[in-house]
Amino acid sequence: MSASPEGVEAAGPGAGDLVLSFQRSFFTMGRMDSLPLPELEERLKNSDDSTLIQHILQQHEMTGAEPLDDLYDALGEVLRSEELKMCHKNYFLLSGENIRLGENVAIISEGTTGLVxxxxxxxxxxxxxxxxxxxxxxxxxxxxxxxxxxxxxxxxxxxxxxxxxxxxxxxxxxxxxxxxxxxxxxxxxxxxxxxxxxxxxxxxxxxxxxxxxxxxxxxxxxxxxxxxxxxxxxxxxxxxxxxxxxxxxxxxxxxxxxxxxxxxxxxxxxxxxxxxxxxxxxxxxxxxxxxxxxxxxxxxxxxxxxxxxxxxxxxxxxxxxxxxxxx
Missing domain, CATH: 3.40.50.150 (Vaccinia Virus protein VP39)
Known part of the structure; x- marks a missing residue:
């Protein structure tokens, strides 16, 4: 997707790639260890303002998804529970548009691997x-x-x-x-x-x-x-x-x-x-x-x-x- 130049530049060099990496992994319900959390934490420690966080939130709001807290809760539930069958993942394109797919959490379910x-x-x-x-x-x-x-x-x-x-x-x-x-x-x-x-x-x-x-x-x-x-x-x-x-x-x-x-x-x-x-x-x-x-x-x-x-x-x-x- 194309990130907002003003937000990325204000957040500092490399912020754009960090935001995109975080966003793509998060909205495809990636494992916690796939999210660039250490890099994000380090950048926030060395930052004097909240520009990067604001930019992440702005990019999130553009998707029209649920509130961020709800998404964190939902992601946590998916990672913790084997009983939840379906979730929705968002795959972002370079245009900023996203493809939303209903997918099964389990790799093999209902006798098929085709639901992931x-x-x-x-x-x-x-x-x-x-x-x-x-x-x-x-x-x-x-x-x-x-x-x-x-x-x-x-x-x-x-x-x-x-x-x-x-x-x-x-x-x-x-x-x-x-x-x-x-x-x-x-x-x-x-x-x-x-x-x-x-x-x-x-x-x-x-x-x-x-x-x-x-x-x-x-x-x-x-x-x-x-x-x-x-x-x-x-x-x-x-x-x-x-x-x-x-x-x-x-x-x-x-x-x-x-x-x-x-x-x-x-x-x-x-x-x-x-x-x-x-x-x-x-x-x-x-x-x-x-x-x-x-x-x-x-x-x-x-x-x-x-x-x-x-x-x-x-x-x-x-x-x-x-x-x-x-x-």
Whole structure:
């Protein structure tokens, strides 16, 4: 986000980065040890005025969130309690706008890992914002989870069509809710406002402010229909979907089906896949399976700007995937 120059300059050199670091970690419900509290405390000790605190409060008020004390209490409850299922996290963009997502506190819940935002999703969303010209087309996202990547692209890039997909009914439910909560228009055939349990009276997309055509579909990789294959998106994206050897064969099969179908197009389709390399053997297996069916892949540079507060020491790799003869 863009910080107020007057407030940052008055607070002293480096205050802007400190404010942004604190704000991004705090509003994504980061762990206490991820907040730059020692740096903040040291700066306040050496400061003769309260400019820095005032600036943090001003930036907070711009989000329209609850009072700061309530947020601290809520954050503490999340960190202390395993019983609380859902929380709301705010991911700030460079524009100052924020993406608000309902997420599950537990990493695995209701038989799925899709109700939380993973690091590779934040990584890819950063890359997408730096390469917005890539996404002026139709896009299919596999394993959308709760929607950070897709919502970021729909709000900061200019896709013509964006298709979110997942296979878990509870993930699809929360995904629809998050899309609507961020002021995006969802195809009326793919959602039921009552089921989503979200108020949309303050959210609108007018004819003068039309965004991309957005749909949400249930897509089970083991049972992909011919109708789904014929969607023929220009770009297919996926993040953090390589975590289980049993999933690898299904994923490669799905990619092969879409790429074969889209060969009829002049340029075919391109797949962008970002992965946190947790198990090198599983990740290597994925690449080997791609080679077996003639799908080429190359590693491309990741994002250069730090926007979201994930661990930068995590090994995340971004692949561009096409049929080998297109490389």
């Amino acid at each position: 935002t993973w690091e590779a999703a934040q990584f890819f969303a950063e890359w997408a914002m730096e390469n917005s010209e890539v996404f002026n087309c139709s896009i299919l996202e596999l394993g959308s989870g709760i929607g950070l990547v897709g919502i970021t692209i729909c709000k900061t890039c200019t896709p013509k069509q964006y298709i979110f997909s997942d296979c878990h009914p509870n993930v699809l439910q929360q995904l629809r809710t998050n899309i609507l909560s961020n002021g995006l228009l969802l195809d009326s055939d793919t959602w039921n406002a009552k089921d989503c349990e979200v108020e949309v009276k303050n959210k609108y997309v007018s004819e003068e402010n039309q965004g991309p055509e957005i749909t949400v579909i249930g897509l089970d990789w083991s049972e992909v229909t011919q109708e789904q294959v014929e969607l023929q998106p220009d770009i297919i994206i996926a993040t953090d979907v390589i975590y289980d050897p049993e999933v690898v064969l299904c994923l490669v099969s799905v990619l092969e089906k879409f790429l074969i179908s889209n060969e009829r197009k002049e340029q075919g389709s391109v797949v962008y896949l970002a992965s946190t390399v947790r198990n090198p053997e599983t990740y290597h297996q994925f690449k080997m399976e791609l080679d077996k069916v003639g799908i080429g892949h190359q590693v491309i540079p990741g994002p250069t700007r730090k926007i979201f507060p994930y661990n930068r020491c995590t090994e995340i790799e971004l692949l561009k995937i096409v049929f080998a003869h297109h490389l």
